[in-house]
Amino acid sequence: MKMYDYTLAPSPRRVRIFLAEKGIDVDLVQVDIMRNANRTPEFYQKNPLGSLPILELDDGSCLSESVAICRYFEEIQPAPPLFGVGAREKALVEMWNRRIELEIFAPVGHVWSHLSKVAEGRGRRFPEFGEIQKRAALDRIAWLDSELTSREFIAGPNYSIADITILCMLDFARTVDILIQPKQTNLARWYSNASSRPSATA
């Protein structure tokens, strides 16, 4: 089993942190997506969408989409559970993971695509659209801070994949100058805890 990875990209990092929390070791193969090393016929056979990460199983078949890869590992090694335990908690983890992805990570991605220097020349850009997405992301991050007022983790009593998604989103957001604000003390506390876990450096 091996995973195709790119250290600097946020999606593969989600899986690396997940694996570190589980204590699972997987061989990593670096693919330099900024130099289009993923735009090859061989790579498209592994994932027709050309995106990372990809988990290649021992029979040569491949899984892509970071959360799908995480779910595979949750199934083959349930402990510690990172998708919740029991119907209600599993649903809350799914709900929060999606809220972070769709409401915050996605707009931050648009900011990267439409406003960042590093994404220049990678497609038609709409800077004004990027600015709207930036305001949306900032609003949602303020909401996230308020949600964290009275709890240690976002989705339930334990650290979960939704927390991993927040951590990767916040560190990626920083690269496009979207920062935790001084008055967002709940989020700052959460961030300090999450980024102090050994898994954060994975």
Next chain:
Amino acid sequence: MKMYDYTLAPSPRRVRIFLAEKGIDVDLVQVDIMRNANRTPEFYQKNPLGSLPILELDDGSCLSESVAICRYFEEIQPAPPLFGVGAREKALVEMWNRRIELEIFAPVGHVWSHLSKVAEGRGRRFPEFGEIQKRAALDRIAWLDSELTSREFIAGPNYSIADITILCMLDFARTVDILIQPKQTNLARWYSNASSRPSATA
């Protein structure tokens, strides 16, 4: 238990079809989002994002995000399984569900927001961005057709939540003139089968 629903919206429909496949009956409460009936303090207490569907449990607590609600029901009533069985199949269902959501449903949503008549006046629009998203959606639908060449369902041996996502996406896409093309015979066959299931009218 009751679910807040809006018959014409694609996300609540995903859950209604899922429930119909499971044979589960849940009381539905209509919320007219086109008249902003979801923009009330009472509604924001149920879901701070103001979106549908919402499942209100008997203790008054709420779950939102359609896939999270579906997962709740999968856990309390596993048969028939709609998220797959076993690690590999569960991961494939998750992968396909996400591919359809992120690569096709999301661009179709942008087409609705930026180009459709019905979404006029609901926020700043970038028609040229909408056109790019439309081309992306059309490309991905062509890819989906090719993926369905040799299999009956998208993610594995059985009908799954990923098929439900395709059905709701295609029917929503039709409202913005994104149609199955005559040469896309695999997708047409898949669509004919999926929309003939009794659950499709839910």
